[in-house]
Amino acid sequence: MTSLHSKIAAALKSRENRLIRRRLSDPDADSGLVDFHTNDYLSLSHSEQLRHLFLQKLQTAPEVLGSGGSRLLVNGHGHTALETRLAKFFDSPAALLFNSGLDANVGFFSCIPQPGDVVVFDEYIHASVHDGVRASRAREAQFSFEHNSVSALGELLLHLLNERPSLRTGENSVFVAVESLYSMDGTIAPLAEIVELTESLFSRGNCHLVVDEAHATGVYGPQGRGMVATLGLERRVLARLHTFGKALAASGGTPARFIGFPPTTAVILTDEPIRDYLLNYARSLIYTTSLSHANIVAVGCSFDFLENGIAEKLATRLLDLSIRFIDTLQNLIERNGIPPSLLSLPPHLTAISLGRSRATPIVPVFTSQPRPLSTYLRLKSMNARPITWPTVPKGLDRVRVCLHSGNSDEEIDALARGMTEWARSEMIASQVKGGGSLGLQSKL
Numbered sequence: 436m437t438s439l440h441s442k443i444a445a446a447l448k449s450r451e452n453r454l455i456r457r458r459l460s461d462p463d464a465d466s467g468l469v470d471f472h473t474n475d476y477l478s479l480s481h482s483e484q485l486r487h488l489f490l491q492k493l494q495t496a497p498e499v500l501g502s503g504g505s506r507l508l509v510n511g512h513g514h515t516a517l518e519t520r521l522a523k524f525f526d527s528p529a530a531l532l533f534n535s536g537l538d539a540n541v542g543f544f545s546c547i548p549q550p551g552d553v554v555v556f557d558e559y560i561h562a563s564v565h566d567g568v569r570a571s572r573a574r575e576a577q578f579s580f581e582h583n584s585v586s587a588l589g590e591l592l593l594h595l596l597n598e599r600p601s602l603r604t605g606e607n608s609v610f611v612a613v614e615s616l617y618s619m620d621g622t623i624a625p626l627a628e629i630v631e632l633t634e635s636l637f638s639r640g641n642c643h644l645v646v647d648e649a650h651a652t653g654v655y656g657p658q659g660r661g662m663v664a665t666l667g668l669e670r671r672v673l674a675r676l677h678t679f680g681k682a683l684a685a686s687g688g689t690p691a692r693f694i695g696f697p698p699t700t701a702v703i704l705t706d707e708p709i710r711d712y713l714l715n716y717a718r719s720l721i722y723t724t725s726l727s728h729a730n731i732v733a734v735g736c737s738f739d740f741l742e743n744g745i746a747e748k749l750a751t752r753l754l755d756l757s758i759r760f761i762d763t764l765q766n767l768i769e770r771n772g773i774p775p776s777l778l779s780l781p782p783h784l785t786a787i788s789l790g791r792s793r794a795t796p797i798v799p800v801f802t803s804q805p806r807p808l809s810t811y812l813r814l815k816s817m818n819a820r821p822i823t824w825p826t827v828p829k830g831l832d833r834v835r836v837c838l839h840s841g842n843s844d845e846e847i848d849a850l851a852r853g854m855t856e857w858a859r860s861e862m863i864a865s866q867v868k869g870g871g872s873l874g875l876q877s878k879l
């Protein structure tokens with residue numbers, strides 16, 4: 436073994452010992468299980484109607500395979516037309532396609548912040564923003580703030596203003612990066628408050644909000660336009676990221692796998708000068724072959740579903756299922772006296788009764804034993820994955836439940852019951868071990 440290979444083997448072994456080694460799952464292992472883990476929130480990857488539309492459009496598309504090169508060398512008609520359509524739909528001055536959400540975030544954050552600028556981000560921001568900022572000219576001036584805390588953000592911004600005269604004069608800028616719906620916690624950013632705060636502190640307009648709508652696209656807002664559109668903040672944010680590979684199944688889903696697409700597709704909505712700058716400096720856009728023509732057709736079909744209102748109906752069903760799941764599980768937890776160490780829902784989902792505007796397709800169920808819980812659910816033919824450190828902070832291990840509009844009421848109830856049964860069996864096992872009486876009565 437070379438010294439390189441022994442170092443690599445040692446690192447992997449260390450991950451194995453700490454139970455954090457990542458592995459690809461067996462593609463056959465999940466078949467037949469009820470899906471509570473993919474980001475196919477609107478179940479569009481299984482939509483016969485979408486598949487049919489896509490295959491029909493492919494038949495008549497002038498170009499299907501490949502794209503011929505970087506967007507800067509070969510600019511497809513379909514690519515340009517799709518950007519025009521997206522800019523109009525999302526009410527944005529301009530739109531720029533990227534091959535994935537990761538490429539878009541890396542491209543944007545690695546080049547837009549200028550020397551002397553500062554980047555501030557929610558502590559739970561996606562890894563792709565970190566990757567971009569690390570490669571940027573603001574890498575020495577990056578700061579995080581407590582998740583979704585407007586007061587923590589305010590304190591940080593005031594501190595930066597005090598410390599840096601160039602921010603006070605408006606010579607330099609601050610970028611604030613948030614997600615509208617956070618993928619690990621199902622929390623929704625207080626976007627309106629954040630905009631109010633940044634505008635009041637930076638009257639020269641040099642604090643710019645960048646909103647990642649990857650998980651909100653198709654799920655929230657008029658015709659699935661996302662949270663910025665729901666709140667009418669289109670002109671008050673610098674840039675928005677929408678991805679098509681999640682709720683919209685425009686790649687990665689069944690139709691996409693059918694002809695072997697690249698992993699995902701995404702768009703940055705912003706103004707013309709920023710779009711132009713990205714075309715000139717975003718390396719993740721310049722130095723890669725652009726999306727295949729077939730991929731562009733797929734995104735177009737998904738957008739037909741947004742425009743014709745089908746996605747909005749599916750999103751309503753999805754959010755109703757989320758409310759049902761949260762209510763059912765919370766009830767069972769309380770009726771069976773299950774301790775939070777075994778099962779608990781986060782306060783933002785249980786503190787007040789949920790309406791559709793606060794319901795989310797992502798429900799973290801906290802537990803100190805995410806792997807045994809997930810394994811138990813698998814035995815009951817349900818696939819909900821454990822999420823542990825380092826993906827989430829230590830002490831916040833969970834089984835993350837992703838709901839889909841294609842789930843039935845019965846599947847949702849079975850999931851809540853399955854989680855409770857597992858917790859009860861753990862309670863009984865620990866009573867037996869501790870020699871206590873078995874006074875537990877099932878309230879399933």
Ligand SMILES: Cc1ncc(COP(=O)(O)O)c(C=O)c1O
Nearest residue numbers: 535536537561618647649678699
């Ligand atoms: C919040 C967020 N932003 C960006 C991305 C990257 O998007 P993509 O999967 O299109 O690369 C993800 C992917 O999981 C995400 O969760």
